[in-house]
Amino acid sequence: MKSVVRDIGEVRVLDLEGKITIGTGDLQLRQLVEESLTAGKNKILINLKGVTHIDSSGIGEMVGCFATVARRGGKMKLENLPAKINDILQVTQLITVFDVYDAEGEALASY
Amino acid sequence: MAREAQLQLLSRYENIELAEEVLGELCRTASVDDETIYWIGMALREALANAIKHGNKLNPEKRVHVRIEVRPGAQLRLIVEDEGEGFDPEQLANPTDPQNLLRSSGRGVFYMRNFMDDVSFFPSDQGGTRIELTKNLETRRAV
Numbered sequence: 001m002k003s004v005v006r007d008i009g010e011v012r013v014l015d016l017e018g019k020i021t022i023g024t025g026d027l028q029l030r031q032l033v034e035e036s037l038t039a040g041k042n043k044i045l046i047n048l049k050g051v052t053h054i055d056s057s058g059i060g061e062m063v064g065c066f067a068t069v070a071r072r073g074g075k076m077k078l079e080n081l082p083a084k085i086n087d088i089l090q091v092t093q094l095i096t097v098f099d100v101y102d103a104e105g106e107a108l109a110s111y
Numbered sequence: 112m113a114r115e116a117q118l119q120l121l122s123r124y125e126n127i128e129l130a131e132e133v134l135g136e137l138c139r140t141a142s143v144d145d146e147t148i149y150w151i152g153m154a155l156r157e158a159l160a161n162a163i164k165h166g167n168k169l170n171p172e173k174r175v176h177v178r179i180e181v182r183p184g185a186q187l188r189l190i191v192e193d194e195g196e197g198f199d200p201e202q203l204a205n206p207t208d209p210q211n212l213l214r215s216s217g218r219g220v221f222y223m224r225n226f227m228d229d230v231s232f233f234p235s236d237q238g239g240t241r242i243e244l245t246k247n248l249e250t251r252r253a254v
Contacts, residue, residue, distance in 0.1 A: 022160045023124030055156050056218035064215040084149065091225050092218060093207045 001025035002050075003032055011108055012041035017050030020058030029058065033065040033076070042074025043111045047104070049080035054088060066098065075099075079107045114141050118177040120159070122167040126175075127159045134179055134189075141183040143248060151187060151246055154226040157219040158191040158242050166193025166239055187248055189227075192241040200232045 001024060004015040014032050019025050029046075036044050046062070048054075054062070069076040077099040081089065089095040101107035114137050120126040131152045138148045159175060167173035173194040180188040204211050206218045223230045229245040 021156065022127070022164070053153065053156075055153065055160065056216075056222050057160065059218055060215040063213055067213055067215075088222075092221070093212060097212055 001028050003028065005032070005036075007041065008108055010041070011043045011045055011111055012036045012039075013045045013047055013104070015047040015050065019053040019055075020051060020061070021053055021055040022057035025054075026057045026061040029061050030065060033069065037069065037072050037074070042069060042072050044069055044074065044076045045104075045107050046076065046078050047080050048078060048082065048085055051082060051085055054085055059088065059092060059094065063094065063097070075111060077101065077107055077110065079104055112183070114181045114183070116177075116179045118179075120163075120175045120177060122163045122169055122171055122173050122175060124160070124163060127156050127163075130159055130177055131155060137179055137181055138187070141181040143181065143183075143187070147246070147248065150226040151189070154223045154230075154244055154246075155189055155191070157222045158189065158244060161198075161219050161242070162191050162193035162195070162240070165198065166195030168195065181248075183248070185248055187246045189244040190241060191244075192235045193239040194235075194237055195239040197234055197238060198232065198240040 001016060001018040001020055006013040020029055033044060066076045079101045081100060099110065116133050116137050118130055118133060120130060134152055134155055135148055162175040163169060167175065176192040178190040200220060203220055204217060206214065206221050223244060227244045228247050231243045233241045235241040
């Protein structure tokens with residue numbers, strides 16, 4: 001998985017690309033979120049536009065990060081879900097847990 | 112004509128990529144569409160991750176045995192067998208129950224059951240677990 005970190009105002013945007021899967025992408029996601037929190041950034045927006053696969057470990061890590069950020073008083077939201085990733089969030093019913101946005105401006109304004 | 116592949120993988124996560132590539136190649140030669148290959152590949156990933164992590168407990172001396180059988184236009188079957196100590200699928204909680212939604216694990220078998228038409232578990236001859244996953248190729252997956 002590749003990632004780009006952008007700070008827009010108080011929001012840290014994580015642009016992810018590739019696979020969030022067991023053994024690599026899932027651990028990278030956790031590390032990126034932990035680094036954000038350590039840097040004092042607890043408003044986190046995960047941009048999934050370039051993500052091709054997310055397995056159950058990746059989903060589990062995303063849920064874990066969501067809970068960790070919430071415990072630290074922040075909010076983690078998602079944007080630009082590809083169709084297949086959206087399908088997975090639908091079947092796992094996690095679409096009801098995450099705030100999901102199609103437009104980055106709208107996502108940034110929501111914090 | 113049926114197409115088959117057999118793999119013996121060391122218990123390393125990076126080998127999941129290899130198995131998925133073999134599956135993709137085999138399916139493409141059998142004219143399986145890309146959408147179907149994607150979801151079958153996701154199911155295979157979950158079966159292998161379970162075998163490596165929960166079955167073989169990442170023991171590098173233990174292997175995961177994979178068999179892929181494609182009957183073009185009819186059925187695809189994946190058989191994944193670990194060398195672990197067995198597994199009871201009845202113990203699994205439903206990850207979509209509201210009290211389980213925020214759990215960080217426990218969705219692997221749920222993935223498999225959503226992406227395939229049938230998922231069955233058997234004790235293997237060596238005491239581990241054999242998972243058989245079947246996809247009817249004449250029908251499309253409905254998420």
